[in-house]
Amino acid sequence: MSGSALWYLSRATGVVTVVLLxxxxxxxxxxxxxxxxxxxxxxxxxxxxxxxxxxxxxxxGIHIVTAILDGYVPISWLAVIVPFTSGYDTLLVxxxxxxxxxxxxxxxxxxxxxxxxxRQWRVVHWASYAMWLVALFHGFLMGTADQAGLRAITLACAxxxxxxxxxxxxxxxxDKERRRTIDAQEWS
Amino acid sequence: MTNxxxxxxxxxLTGRGGAAFSTAIxxxxxxxxxxxxxxxxxxxxxxxxxxxxxxxxHLHELIEGAAxxxxxxxxxxxxxxxxxxxxxxxxxxxGLPVLEVPHxxxxxxxxxxxxxxxxxxxxxxxxxxxxxxxxxxxQGRKVxxxxxxxxxxxWRVSQIHRLGAEWFRSFGxxxxxxxxxxxxxxxxxxxGMFEASAGVALTDLLDSAGGLPPNARHVGVGGLxxxxxxxxxxxxxxxxxxxxxxxxGALGPGIVxxxxxxxxxxxxxxxxxxxxxxxxxxxxxxxMFGLPALAADWTDLARNPTGMGRDHxxxxxxxxxxxxxxxxxxxxxxxxxxxLRTLAPEFAAHANxxxxxxxxxxxxxx
Numbered sequence: 001m002s003g004s005a006l007w008y009l010s011r012a013t014g015v016v017t018v019v020l021l022x023x024x025x026x027x028x029x030x031x032x033x034x035x036x037x038x039x040x041x042x043x044x045x046x047x048x049x050x051x052x053x054x055x056x057x058x059x060x061g062i063h064i065v066t067a068i069l070d071g072y073v074p075i076s077w078l079a080v081i082v083p084f085t086s087g088y089d090t091l092l093v094x095x096x097x098x099x100x101x102x103x104x105x106x107x108x109x110x111x112x113x114x115x116x117x118x119r120q121w122r123v124v125h126w127a128s129y130a131m132w133l134v135a136l137f138h139g140f141l142m143g144t145a146d147q148a149g150l151r152a153i154t155l156a157c158a159x160x161x162x163x164x165x166x167x168x169x170x171x172x173x174x175d176k177e178r179r180r181t182i183d184a185q186e187w188s
Numbered sequence: 189m190t191n192x193x194x195x196x197x198x199x200x201l202t203g204r205g206g207a208a209f210s211t212a213i214x215x216x217x218x219x220x221x222x223x224x225x226x227x228x229x230x231x232x233x234x235x236x237x238x239x240x241x242x243x244x245x246h247l248h249e250l251i252e253g254a255a256x257x258x259x260x261x262x263x264x265x266x267x268x269x270x271x272x273x274x275x276x277x278x279x280x281x282x283g284l285p286v287l288e289v290p291h292x293x294x295x296x297x298x299x300x301x302x303x304x305x306x307x308x309x310x311x312x313x314x315x316x317x318x319x320x321x322x323x324x325x326x327q328g329r330k331v332x333x334x335x336x337x338x339x340x341x342x343w344r345v346s347q348i349h350r351l352g353a354e355w356f357r358s359f360g361x362x363x364x365x366x367x368x369x370x371x372x373x374x375x376x377x378x379x380g381m382f383e384a385s386a387g388v389a390l391t392d393l394l395d396s397a398g399g400l401p402p403n404a405r406h407v408g409v410g411g412l413x414x415x416x417x418x419x420x421x422x423x424x425x426x427x428x429x430x431x432x433x434x435x436x437g438a439l440g441p442g443i444v445x446x447x448x449x450x451x452x453x454x455x456x457x458x459x460x461x462x463x464x465x466x467x468x469x470x471x472x473x474x475x476m477f478g479l480p481a482l483a484a485d486w487t488d489l490a491r492n493p494t495g496m497g498r499d500h501x502x503x504x505x506x507x508x509x510x511x512x513x514x515x516x517x518x519x520x521x522x523x524x525x526x527x528l529r530t531l532a533p534e535f536a537a538h539a540n541x542x543x544x545x546x547x548x549x550x551x552x553x554x
Contacts, residue, residue, distance in 0.1 A: 174477075175473075175476075175477075178470060178476055178477070179470050179476070181470075182468065182469065182470030182476065183470065185292075186290045186291070186292065187290060187292065187295070187309040187310055187311055187469070188290060188304065188308075188309050188310055
């Protein structure tokens with residue numbers, strides 16, 4: 001494979017990863033949200049959330065490996081796991097590294113979820129928001145700066161994810177609403 | 189001094205708050221655990237008035253009974269009454285410690301009173317074991333042994349102590365001995381409080397209040413936690429546990445209410461079910477969501493009585509049974525079940541758009 005093919009492959013898989021990551025985070029937000037789906041749709045949403053995250057790893061793996069193998073810019077293998085050690089664009093590659101590290105932590109804890117207290121798993125899982133944001137910065141500022149189309153995709157991901165996060169915060173649950181109404185009544 | 193618990197066992201006194209549990213057993217446990225006493229003077233059930241009547245007419249005997257029941261050398265006795273009620277005022281004037289209870293249906297439930305007495309909210313607690321042994325609330329805070337007795341139960345204790353078990357057993361049936369207070373109200377000429385006993389005919393109870401009016405069509409027994417009968421059923425029903433069980437009811441806290449014949453009975457029931465839904469303490473899902481859903485189902489069925497709607501309602505009722513920490517959802521479900529059966533002709537009339545009762549109240553339904 002020629003050098004530029006690797007470079008194109010790295011960019012393409014990077015963009016696909018960001019899109020998939022946004023979808024996975026979105027599905028996660030829906031599951032965690034106060035008006036979460038119930039019954040069969042809950043199973044579908046949950047299954048998609050889990051399997052798409054796994055599928056995303058394929059694209060992410062190719063993105064990382066091709067970026068290093070390409071060799072046009074110096075990125076060491078160490079920079080894959082240790083942030084800010086890359087020779088090339090230390091800051092922005094570092095963002096990608098941070099996102100990967102967070103992803104590893106989130107996924108490992110999720111696969112060990114049945115062995116971890118729910119509360120601790122949840123706290124770790126909150127890191128997904130940071131991971132998603134850092135990955136977006138990495139993608140937007142670094143890879144797609146010279147291509148309007150790719151840039152638009154990243155922006156769209158940011159917009160959709162941001163809206164969903166807002167919904168997550170604002171949406172309330174009927175349980176909570178009813179409880180709040182009753183709590184406000186005279187009880188003592 | 190004779191052992192009071194033994195005396196009560198001989199007399200066969202049971203809780204007059206509606207649960208009809210043996211007072212002797214309760215009292216023994218209370219004495220063994222040195223339990224605090226709460227006398228429930230709330231008249232919490234819809235139509236209840238006997239607790240207030242006892243305070244108004246037999247306060248000294250009530251105090252005497254409480255002293256007999258309370259345990260320890262310096263017993264802790266409190267009288268639970270609705271805040272701002274005349275009864276609370278009378279109790280306070282008599283210098284008695286009053287536990288002021290908010291005006292909520294479930295707040296006068298046994299465990300809700302205990303929770304309130306411990307400085308918590310007047311909401312029912314989960315009974316892992318009877319609180320007479322002491323226990324913990326949902327936050328894990330310790331609850332000292334506490335026994336809650338209905339005011340009539342306590343009053344009867346003083347009577348039995350004074351007049352003997354023999355006297356007590358000369359009233360009622362051998363299975364359900366003793367005099368009982370019954371509040372007869374609603375659409376009757378002389379509503380009031382009457383001394384009765386298990387085994388009397390329901391018509392006799394109604395007669396003491398001026399009789400069942402000829403235009404009366406439905407009679408409620410036991411309030412929101414009770415049942416509703418047609419006038420014909422009421423005329424042939426014996427007021428004891430077997431007699432009431434035939435209609436899915438019980439003696440309950442002694443309440444007979446003749447429903448207003450000028451109002452559509454489906455609407456009367458709807459009002460009661462909606463009230464019950466609004467009184468949920470919001471602690472158990474089947475209660476906080478199930479009861480409003482039940483009320484909505486009832487309204488839907490009143491508007492459009494189909495077999496499917498009826499099945500839906502019955503399904504809903506099944507989902508409420510025994511699924512609350514307290515018996516509130518059970519009580520409302522039992523009432524709705526009974527009303528659904530008793531008001532079948534009225535539902536049929538609604539299906540034919542032929543309900544005769546007052547168009548004005550009906551506007552929201554049909």
